[in-house]
Amino acid sequence: MPFHKVQTEKLSQSVVRQIELLILRGILRPGERLPSERELAERMDVSRPSLREAIADLQDRGLLATRPNAGVYVADVLGSAFSPALVELFARHDEAVFDYLAFRRDMEGLAAERAARLGSDTDLRVIAAILEKMEAAHGKRDPSDEAALDAQFHMAIIEASHNVVMLHMMRSMFDLLRQGVFYNRQMMFKARTTREALLDQHRTINAALQARDPAAARAAVEAHLGFVETALSEQFRAERNEAVARQRLEHEQGR
Incomplete structure (x- = not known):
């Protein structure tokens, strides 16, 4: 039968999906700085460890990037469109x-x-x-x-x-x-x-x-x-x- 047990989604994955959609829809733009970790956690009503896990996932997939002493930014996802x-x-x-x-x-x-x-x-x-x-x-x-x-x-x-x-x-x-x-x-x-x-x-x-x-x-x-x-x-x-x-x-x- 094509049914599976319903699993509760991790909070970090909910954060990932929300940020992904903001980038996909062009609301968050390449080079745009995200709010501070504390502010973003408060806005999204998640714990800071869950937020860090989500940010790390998005960084691993090249959608976000960290700049030293400057915070987290939307990666330049357009940079590779043309060689x-x-x-x-x-x-x-x-x-x-x-x-x-x-x-x-x-x-x-x-x-x-x-x-x-x-x-x-x-x-x-x-x-x-x-x-x-x-x-x-x-x-x-x-x-x-x-x-x-x-x-x-x-x-x-x-x-x-x-x-x-x-x-x-x-x-x-x-x-x-x-x-x-x-x-x-x-x-x-x-x-x-x-x-x-x-x-x-x-x-x-x-x-x-x-x-x-x-x-x-x-x-x-x-x-x-x-x-x-x-x-x-x-x-x-x-x-x-x-x-x-x-x-x-x-x-x-x-x-």
Whole structure:
């Protein structure tokens, strides 16, 4: 008969499962510090020995890491998503940039469609709050804050899609973008007209999400990333043309 005796789960395993789910759902993020042992034991209403046993288990499986004199952190579980050799290969070839953007367009279009259907009211408030911060940062001459909020806005949509596989995959992709592997994001925000267009596009995406219109949300994301692709293509072409022009100038000056 397919029945077994019911066994009471150890407290430490309950702690393990709760922390696992927080990491899986993207609530605890790579590099995030956990509360102190005393505080965490109080919050979870478990003994400190049970908590230590759970933390040790999670460390053994590579989900948590201890930093000397700094506490326990969520491990950089995204770090191994791409090998260093592949990351370097991405960085050396423009072809990877446009494949990356095409991949994002497909995945984020789907995420926006899902977020409009499946996102909670709180999810949509988070997205709207980030857009408000983008609008506040838009007036600053330095575009770095607006560029950082741009990434947060897109990740909030992916989080609102409530697909944990998509969430972790896209976090790894955005981590490469933050490192400047594909292109310098801040360059996109340096031209005032481009900044205006990008902000308007984010407003359109947000409006479609708040209206819970899946088709419009997907179309708005796809149009936005199409704009980014065109702008980058023009930027790369201008850089190549400038390099050729400098060669001509050097040749003429040397004659």
